[in-house]
Amino acid sequence: LTESIPGVFATVGLHPTEAARYDDELERALLQAARHPRVRAIGEIGLDYYWDAAPRPLQREVFLRQVLLAKRLGLPFVVHQRDAAEDVLAVLREAGPPHRGVMHCFTGDLAYARACLELGMHLGIGGVVTYRRADDLREALRWAPLDRLVLETDAPYLPPAPYRGQRNEPAYLPIIAGKLAEIRGLSLDEVIKTTTDNAIRLFELPSDLSAVTGVDVATRPVEVGEP
Numbered sequence: 465l466t467e468s469i470p471g472v473f474a475t476v477g478l479h480p481t482e483a484a485r486y487d488d489e490l491e492r493a494l495l496q497a498a499r500h501p502r503v504r505a506i507g508e509i510g511l512d513y514y515w516d517a518a519p520r521p522l523q524r525e526v527f528l529r530q531v532l533l534a535k536r537l538g539l540p541f542v543v544h545q546r547d548a549a550e551d552v553l554a555v556l557r558e559a560g561p562p563h564r565g566v567m568h569c570f571t572g573d574l575a576y577a578r579a580c581l582e583l584g585m586h587l588g589i590g591g592v593v594t595y596r597r598a599d600d601l602r603e604a605l606r607w608a609p610l611d612r613l614v615l616e617t618d619a620p621y622l623p624p625a626p627y628r629g630q631r632n633e634p635a636y637l638p639i640i641a642g643k644l645a646e647i648r649g650l651s652l653d654e655v656i657k658t659t660t661d662n663a664i665r666l667f668e669l670p671s672d673l674s675a676v677t678g679v680d681v682a683t684r685p686v687e688v689g690e691p
């Protein structure tokens with residue numbers, strides 16, 4: 465996809481559910497892949513204690529190694545975290561903050577947001593922000609510095625409220641932006657511009673992203689679902 469579609473960029477990394485596959489050879493392959501000019505981050509890396517598909521100490525070791533790899537390459541990284549909030553912080557602290565990265569699909573509360581931001585991380589906001597039970601997340605987003613928020617889809621998973629149970633699509637992104645605008649009392653344009661700028665800065669994307677992709681996100685119609 466990355467090679468055939470202009471404006472599509474990639475991340476490379478070993479997901480925590482696959483941690484048992486990590487060895488020196490795989491690390492060399494990651495290093496090699498990360499040199500591709502369209503690769504802009506290491507990820508998803510992190511800890512997944514929900515699926516527990518690999519021993520937890522091994523997950524922590526593999527996560528740490530990939531954070532250090534990202535730092536060595538001067539790349540940001542994308543963190544996957546499930547039922548492992550505190551251990552993710554512990555590894556990030558061990559890896560030597562401040563970090564350049566994003567907590568992907570952030571669903572934490574104010575205290576967790578604060579801890580992540582103190583380590584230098586950005587928060588990736590997706591469909592969950594529209595869910596009825598996500599009051600703690602919305603409270604965190606009322607407070608979080610706007611220049612540390614980026615929008616994401618996690619498609620095909622976690623579609624915004626009006627489409628729950630269906631396949632998620634990047635086209636629903638304006639619904640997330642609309643929700644964030646509502647939470648922050650900002651205009652939709654402001655949220656789109658700021659979060660796009662944040663992503664461009666974080667991943668060192670071309671500054672004329674709309675021209676590269678041929679998609680002008682700002683002109684898409686938006687319907688904001690029930691919270």
Ligand SMILES: [Zn+2]
Binds near residue numbers: 508544545568569
């Ligand atoms: Zn993930």
